[in-house]
Amino acid sequence: MPKVQRERDPLLNSSPKSSGGSAPPSEIMPDRHVSLSQLSTLLGRDRNTIARWPDKGCPFIQRADKDSNIPWIFDVAAVVKWLEDQATDKALAKYESAEGNATEADGKRRKAVAAGIREEIALLKDLKAVVPVDYVLTSISKDYAEIKSIIMKIPDIIAANVDSAIAAHVRRVADKQIRDVMNTLQVKITASDEE
Structure with missing residues (x-):
């Protein structure tokens, strides 16, 4: 592109002004309406890609018509907003x-x-x-049965160690007390299993 044409095109001329810094956007682009080529330069996108955007809903000021030699005209702010909306929709769709x-x-x-x-x-x-619950319950039931078997022998052990005149009576009392306790304990274990 010739240097003269580049200097006249505010989108392509990015040389700093005499103030030492870049020119403010209002001086570089006094109007937000740009051609397809200018939009392509601004966004760093291929012209053919941008030319397909209006078919996807991208806003434009003027549609190109090659037969009448009418160029595309876009509003930069509207296009950027549309691109942001597209990116947001795409992210949300995920x-x-x-x-x-x-x-x-x-x-x-x-x-x-x-x-x-x-x-x-x-x-x-x-x-x-x-530990699996079934395994624990099976182990507890097995241990309970063994303990019950040993405890149920206690009345006989006590009766063997007292005077024979009262041994039968002591055995019945001890047996009743142990059975009552074991029945209470068995109900508690069964109730716990249901919870």
Whole structure:
């Protein structure tokens, strides 16, 4: 591009003004309306890509017509706003459907998290950090049966160590007391199992 044409085009002329800094936007671009080429330069996008945007809803001031030699005219601020809206919509679409529900990707993510939790629990079981409830209940029931069997022998042991005249009476009293306690304990264990 010849230097003279470059100096006249405010979008292509980025040389600093005499003040030592860049010119304010109002001096570089006094009007927000730009051509397709200028918009392409401003946004760093290919002209053909930008030419397809109006078909996707991008706002424009004037549609090009090659036969009449009419160029595209765009409002830079409106185009930038449209691009921001497109990016926002695209980002939101990753997380929810049009109805606002969780997307399939979100469902897959949740399913993967649940699978991870299940694997972690299985690993903890393998490391014996977590014990299955059925295993604990079976162990407690087995221990309870063994303890009950030993405790139920206590009346006979007591009766053998007292005077034979009262041994039968002592055995009946001790047996009744132990059975009452064991029945109460059995009800408590059964009630705990149901909770």
